[in-house]
Amino acid sequence: MANIAAQRIKREFKEVIKSEEIAKCAIKVELVNDSLTELKGEIAGPPDTPYEGGNFVLEIKVPETYPFNPPKVRFITKIWHPNISSVTGAICLDILKDQWQAAAMTLRTVLLSLQALLSAAEPDDPQDAVVAKQYKEHPEMFRQTATHWTFVYAGGPAKMPDLDDKIRRLTDMGIEEHNARVALSSYNWDLERATEHCLFS
Amino acid sequence: MGFDVNRFQGDVDEELVCPICSGVLEDPVQDIAIHPTGNNLYTLVYCYEIVAAYEDLQVSNVLQAPVCEHAFCRSCINEWINRQPTCPLDRTPITSAQLRAVPRILRNLLARLCINCDNIVYGCNAIVKLDSLTSHLEQCEYNPKRPMLCEQGCSLIIPKNELKDHNCVRELRNLIQSQQQKLADMKRELGEQQLQINEHKREIHLLKDFMRALRVSNPAMRAIADQMERDEVVRWSATLPRARVTRWGGMISTPDELLQTMIKRTLSEYNCPPHVIDELMENCHERKWPPGLNSLETRQNSRRQYDNYVCKRVPGKQAVLVLHCDNTHMPEDMMVEPGLVMIFAHGIE
Numbered sequence A: 001m002a003n004i005a006a007q008r009i010k011r012e013f014k015e016v017i018k019s020e021e022i023a024k025c026a027i028k029v030e031l032v033n034d035s036l037t038e039l040k041g042e043i044a045g046p047p048d049t050p051y052e053g054g055n056f057v058l059e060i061k062v063p064e065t066y067p068f069n070p071p072k073v074r075f076i077t078k079i080w081h082p083n084i085s086s087v088t089g090a091i092c093l094d095i096l097k098d099q100w101q102a103a104a105m106t107l108r109t110v111l112l113s114l115q116a117l118l119s120a121a122e123p124d125d126p127q128d129a130v131v132a133k134q135y136k137e138h139p140e141m142f143r144q145t146a147t148h149w150t151f152v153y154a155g156g157p158a159k160m161p162d163l164d165d166k167i168r169r170l171t172d173m174g175i176e177e178h179n180a181r182v183a184l185s186s187y188n189w190d191l192e193r194a195t196e197h198c199l200f201s
Numbered sequence B: 001m002g003f004d005v006n007r008f009q010g011d012v013d014e015e016l017v018c019p020i021c022s023g024v025l026e027d028p029v030q031d032i033a034i035h036p037t038g039n040n041l042y043t044l045v046y047c048y049e050i051v052a053a054y055e056d057l058q059v060s061n062v063l064q065a066p067v068c069e070h071a072f073c074r075s076c077i078n079e080w081i082n083r084q085p086t087c088p089l090d091r092t093p094i095t096s097a098q099l100r101a102v103p104r105i106l107r108n109l110l111a112r113l114c115i116n117c118d119n120i121v122y123g124c125n126a127i128v129k130l131d132s133l134t135s136h137l138e139q140c141e142y143n144p145k146r147p148m149l150c151e152q153g154c155s156l157i158i159p160k161n162e163l164k165d166h167n168c169v170r171e172l173r174n175l176i177q178s179q180q181q182k183l184a185d186m187k188r189e190l191g192e193q194q195l196q197i198n199e200h201k202r203e204i205h206l207l208k209d210f211m212r213a214l215r216v217s218n219p220a221m222r223a224i225a226d227q228m229e230r231d232e233v234v235r236w237s238a239t240l241p242r243a244r245v246t247r248w249g250g251m252i253s254t255p256d257e258l259l260q261t262m263i264k265r266t267l268s269e270y271n272c273p274p275h276v277i278d279e280l281m282e283n284c285h286e287r288k289w290p291p292g293l294n295s296l297e298t299r300q301n302s303r304r305q306y307d308n309y310v311c312k313r314v315p316g317k318q319a320v321l322v323l324h325c326d327n328t329h330m331p332e333d334m335m336v337e338p339g340l341v342m343i344f345a346h347g348i349e
Helices: A003-018 A107-119 A129-137 A139-154 A161-172 A177-186 A191-200 B059-063 B074-083 B104-112 B118-122 B130-139 B168-217 B219-239 B257-269 B274-282 B296-308
Strands: A027-031 A038-044 A055-061 A072-075 B114-116 B127-129 B147-149 B157-159 B319-323 B339-344
Touching: A003 A027, A003 A107, A027 A107, A038 A107, A055 A107, A129 A139, A139 A161, A139 A177, A161 A177, A161 A191, A177 A191, B104 B130, B114 B130, B118 B130, B127 B130, B168 B219, B219 B274, B219 B319, B257 B274, B257 B319, B257 B339, B274 B339
Parallel strands: none
Antiparallel strands: A027 A038, A038 A055, A055 A072, B114 B127, B147 B157, B319 B339
């Protein structure tokens, strides 16, 4: 790893550890290996959103050319959000792409920006088109789905018995639970269409 | 890339830290010696914005309009600008041509910081001011690559860590070999140059013959050539400084060969037109001087007219040039074409 990248990451790591946010348990960062090329991030779901109460784990890969190029970040925890792929966890956020600024951004600001992204989705610049469509056309449905995903994958507090029932109906048919959840989420919890999708496509 | 903050004594102010590499600002502009890490002192540069409204004004004014004034290590900001021509802190458009050295106050603050030596891992515990780090590293006893003088007799200067395996005979033999190689290359080059010079000489000779023939066969050409030669002398005369003779009595009317050769060489060095140099040198002896000067007796008679001469200095010599073109006001028995050379024992200013 280049000297400059190592020097930066060390400092940014300390910055996160010393930050106010870590005191409030809002963000967290851990080393994965000694070489500082890979880190594990964690952000708390912001209040008054479907993600509240959940903890979302992130994979942070630091490129050799850091800080001249942005870190590569994706969600390890599955999440239902217009700008985050429900399949791969890939994130669509400008500062992690062409709007990256070597001198102004750090691990801490990246984590805080991702937290802000959870509060304010950008459905017009989606990473996951299915989620974005639901977000725009059926906002209430979106909220429930996102809350449900937070409960299941991120340790969120709100259990959604109705949705669990529908998933059980599919798993009873021998469909894997996660696939059932994805199908139902994608078809606005229309049991018939989700079943059709799971069985015949 | 800047210096690791941990190498400094006490806390380093955030203002002195490069926001790109997060090290203490460093600049290779004043790159005097590169020390073992390849680091150099003080690479600070500012980014300035050219404001659109200023574009019609002089460029110098525009560059004086600093907008964001953020400081970075030179290598860091150049690396960033290569990727994206904006300030990496606030996205102000910038180019590398707009980067300026930071003000003295910031440089002074940096110079005052105390840093540990690069060779701390080799046991050097020195702590020096940042501005004297380079000079310390040159002399640091712990520097594994410190230049050392071989004391076994060859007097070569070698890095300390190579001293152990150093063999005088082998090193000197290598040196001789490389010198011989160089010598052979130069000899070959010299031979080629000589060949070219001879070729040029032959061509010039041919050209001269041709011109002479042209001049003889065509009177108009002769007039033009004469005019050109005269003009050349006038131009040359203008480049020489005026001389003042304080003692006309110091004149040497019969200079010997040695003296003449010396003066001729000086004239040639100072770009005397080649077509007049021989004639001028002929006129440095009283036997070629005009009637008013050619004997002690006539010279005594015309003595009071001497000060009317316009004399030019023969640079660095006790001699003056009295050119015909500068002295058309003199009577005929005091002047000859193309001019006189008067050599003195002393008395020229």
